[in-house]
Amino acid sequence: MIELHHLTKRYGATVAVDGLSFKVEPGHVTGFLGPNGAGKSTTMRLILGLDAPTSGQALVNGRRYASLREPMREVGALLDAGAVHGGRSAYNHLLCLARTNGIGPKRVFEVLDQVGLASVARKRVSGFSLGMKQRLGIAAALLGDPGILMFDEPVNGLDPDGVRWIRDLMRSLAAEGRTILLSSHLMSEMALTAERIIIVGRGRLIAEATVAELTARYPSLEDAYMALTADSVQYGAAR
Known part of the structure; x- marks a missing residue:
């Protein structure tokens, strides 16, 4: 589980995340939506310990990310x-990550095969298309076989087959009882993938509901999003 408790992040005079509290529970895909500047990427970085909160806390399985002994697991x-x-080759990139978390080389081959990169495992990443790099990033996320997975715009650069593949992958991971947090601007894809939705604007929580609840009140998820974020505008440098 991911838990945010009154999470706040300021960069000088700019408030990127403003007292944000919510939970992301296992067993379904949770969509994370908001306009540019809403604080989505900053929030994800705070969860992963890449930035320190000004106040409040972000917890994974009840602990701060920085306190996890083998975080990729x-x-x-x-x-x-x-x-x-x-x-680096795709294989060596993943192997370096694996070694930092006590993960063996067998798992590297498993995730490369899972994301469809086994045939280019020994090729340098510099020659990869954006879609291939996205698949490699997904492989890295899967490397430790974790119970919590976070994806920021994972379908960028993927062709239609790749988009369907990542959609099916996220659904299957959620069906296994994992916690999935998905940030994306693609409303049509979010409507097909997510079961629950968290919407933020100006660093604050705007809505937390199921897709079914939102589409019962509005003609579509896109209409719900547009109505709920109408007063949120781009500000600062946060995403």
């Missing part, structure tokens, strides 16, 4: 598919 994340050393 509990939380897997894809935030930026381009954050890979281009001179």
Whole structure:
């Protein structure tokens, strides 16, 4: 489970996350929505210990991420598919990550096969398309077989087959009882993938509901999103 308790992050005079509290529970895909500048990416970074909160706390399985002994075994994340050393092969990139968390090379081959990159495992990442880098990032998230998975715009660069593949993957992971947090701007894809929705604006919680609840009140998830975020505008540099 992911739990946020009055989470706040300020960058000087800019409030990127403002007293945010919510839970992401296991067993379903939770969509994380908000306009540009709403604080989504900052929130995900705070959960993963990449930024320190100004106040409040973000917990994974009841603990701060920084306190986890082998974090990849509990939380897997894809935030930026381009954050890979281009001179390394896909296999070596994952092997380096695996060694930091006590994960053996067999698992590296398993996840490469799972994401469809087994045939290019020894090729340098610099030659990968954006879609291939997305798949490699997903492989890294899956490496520790974690119970919590976080994805920020995971379908960027994927062709229609790849989009369907990641949609089915996230649904199957949730069906196994894992906790899935998915951030995306694609309303049509979110409507097909997520069961629960968290909407933020200006760093604050706007709505927390199931897709079914939102589409019962509005003609579509997109209509619900547009109505609920009408007063939220882009601000600062946070996402």
